[in-house]
Amino acid sequence: MPGGERGVAMCLLLGAAGVGKTLLVKRLQKLSAHDGKGDLGDPPPTRPTVGTNLTDIVAQKKITIRELGGCMSPIWPSYYGTCRALLFVLDASDPTQLSASCAHLLGLLSSEELAEASVLVLFNKTDLPCYMTVEEMKSLMRLPDIIACAKQCISTAEISAWEGTGLAGVLRWLQDTHRASR
Known part of the structure; x- marks a missing residue:
């Protein structure tokens, strides 16, 4: 079973293909390098993830984000441990993808691991x-x-990984989650 490094927080980054996971993790890495402040600059080029990518973000302590390609959802469970x-x-711009994403989320939440x-x-x-607004999408997928x-x-x-909006909050969430899981 794939493992994590001792003392390092492991975070999984999951979602359907094309939702912006790779750009998100690249932007978070750049943001963490600037202590959550400053201009992120132009979005870096990305390619669809085939397999897995490990990215370290230093936010007070090292947090390793394991991004798994959306097409790999059948083997996501082997990384839960x-x-x-x-x-x-x-992808908030593509509500047609909502039901499949909801099914993936329910599968993740039902895992004992x-x-x-x-x-x-x-x-x-x-x-x-x-x-559709995000509130309408949340209602449609019965997120509450x-x-x-x-x-x-x-x-x-x-969030918008492209523009960088909301990413400072994601970085804070990662920091707070890492502190709480010690």
């Missing part, structure tokens, strides 16, 4: 036009009910 924090990304993980559900691409019934502590955030 070392996870204490989970970033789950949805993730029962004590903190979860942050990220609605990414809020900078793009969409015919999911949160009420889940074993995990679940938070949500609206």
Whole structure:
């Protein structure tokens, strides 16, 4: 079973293909290098993740984010064992993807290995036009009910990895989650 380094917080970054996971982790890494402040500059180029990427973010302590490609969802469970924090990304500009993302999220939340993980559900691409609001999407997927019934502590955030909006909050969440899991 894939493992994590002792003393390092392991965070899984999951979501369907094309939701912006790679750009998100690159932007978080750059933001953490600047202590959560400053201009992120132009978005770096990305390619779809095939397999897994490990990225270290130094936010008071080292946090390792393991990004798993969306097409790898059948083997996501083999990475749950070392996870204490989970970033789950949805594409807020594509509500047609909502039901599949909701099914993935429910599968994650029902896993015993993730029962004590903190979860942050990220609605990414809020900078793009969409015919539904994030509140409408949350209602459609019954997210308030999911949160009420889940074993995990679940938070949500609206972000744009492209523009960098909301990423300082994600970095704070990672720091706070790491402190709480010690």
